[in-house]
Amino acid sequence: MVWSPERRTALYLGANHGRPHRLNDVWEFDLCEMQWILLYAPDNPRDYLGLGEDPSDVVLKDGVLQTRRGGPAVIGHTWSGVTYDSDGKRLLWMNTWVTNRREAAISIGLDPGDLAGGLPLWSFDPKARRWSRLPSIGEAPRSIFGGLLQYVPAMKGAVWHGNNWQMRGTWLYDLHSGSWLNLEANSRAGDFSEQAPTREQVAYLDSERQMIVAQQGTDTYEFNIELRSWRHVLSKPAEAQLWPIGHDSSSAMFYDPGTRMGLLIDYQSNHLWRYDPATPTWEILGPIAPPMPDGAKRLAFIDEYFGVVVVIEDREVWVYRPKRGRKADR
Template identity: 50%
Template sequence: MLLPLALAAAAAGQPPFPPKPAVAAALADLRPNHAVLLGKADVVGDFNDTARKYDLHKTGPRGRDFTNKMCWAPDRKRALFCGANHAVPHRLNDVWEFDLPSLTWSMLYAPDLPRGYTDLGKDTSDVEFKDGVLVTKRGGPAVIAHTWWGLTYDPRRRELLFMNTWVTDQKKAVRDLGGDPAALYAGPPLWAFNPAARTWRPFRSPRPYPVPIFGGMLEYVPELGGSVWHANNWQTRGSWVHDFEKDTWTDLKANGGGKAFEAEAPEPEQVGYYDPGRKLLVVHRHHTTHHYDVKANAWRKVLAGDKDDGKTPYGHDARAVFYHDPASGHGLLVQFQTNTVWAYDPDRVTWTKLTPQGDPMPTGGKRLGYVDPVLNALVVIDGTTVWAYRYR
């Protein structure tokens, strides 16, 4: 299996990292409900001074507060990651890719200069105001946000999409650069990253468009022809779909809007995934689980758990990751606070706390995770330490 993966990587213009025989053997021997520590990942890339300042050439990206989501790229057979920390030790716009067969973190875009919490940082020499957007001279986002769960991969366009919403005082930043704040683009700060070309670019959608709140969810849904941006709080309530080619937004008017939508749809800081077999968005927020039925164009609150019931995990984009597992058809959630793994069955609407056998999960405070559908593994990465679990 691994040789075709290397050939596919070369065809896609990716570095064909040599698969590690020990990793292949460990994954081949991995039994259901068992886990294994695979070892330490290599960290590669064209590291610039900013990357080296923060030891990224040694640690890889690491988890970043409200930035934990990784996106599987089916054409690349790898998982992508980007997004900023809350404040320390850095706020960077770097982009990474993880390859499981070779245990390799590869930096696809070296960070521009570090940014501040509410400003562009101490050194703005790499920033310009161009076509209504603050960009770096290399074309990256000069304002960089948490991803929350607002990160997804468009397999048709083969690009990563990021709703890049942050608290930066952009009007002041534009004035400081000698620009006109009135010329700032007022629409949603959606950005695309092309991993093959290793380039960022912003969208500038015309009205109408959704409000880009903190903690929303962005998820590619093939049946809708684009990526769904979802939010449900006092700032805005709605599920919108973005057309990549046309750069337009359409309000899905799920549940007919109004009180029905407010009552049934998940609130911000949720985690979730798209289930292509059932044609559902499956979303978990705190102890409540929701389904969005694409055909019915409706959200439904299917399960309202409780923090004391012991039957539902705590879902939160800073404390958990939640992905579709194609081998079982279930969802797999890693709860970082409790160091637990849960499985969700959308048909029975039930959660099961799992007890993986074998090597224990790493317990670091800056972990990341994703599901590799090709190698049938839930992967948790603690810096460069890689752990894999096979559910079914």
């Protein structure tokens, strides 16, 4: 889930593994009203590899497979590939998935030669309740699985990052021109592979310090926006019994403006951690009562207006406000 500051709600989208279906619906959660709001009702459901049992709503427009209402016809996971453009007031999503678009086009009688290239980067305007496929002009990165997408207001664009066999690089997407810029991170030192997170990480933007903080497994990384450089900051100490684990399917990470620190929810251990980049150190928060809900389908976000962490499990909504100052939560 991503926070929309002007709406004071958290936005939610993305597909599962196709059990029972894959949908392109978009929702928002309003903590004040304790209410889910449907912003975009789903088009016809898709299956794991293709366009589903009823692809009658799929058309090819401007070279893109989309629905007649303008939504994406191919629907992926979010991984850490979803972020919020606070300047354009829209959600951004690198909608990467395994569907073979050529085969999908042929399956509904379309000419695959009419498909356009470019990355599957989509935006959703919550006010207009409208999907849009964003252009990719010129040289561009790959639309990898498990990549990191983070909007950075100071750069007026979105950072797209990967560091494995699929792609090694950190790129910037210009939302005004539709073009990509290779930031050539760590090019001077030549240590990108060792200093940058690999894949399926979780991350947040520290707008005050102007850096992106990422946790991948038990390793912590920082990206200096001005220097355009990654740095491997921390690893799990040999003597540590507990340590935060970052993975896009089993943890969530946010920036807490109230404490000026990072927060990580580790769903596997059901612990809430705080990261202080000034030190840098990790600290487990607690004990917390009542405890965080447990479950396999939890959602989480930070409500920046109220300064609280929100965890949702089914109909249970758990809210926690971190206290300011280190050790204060104990």
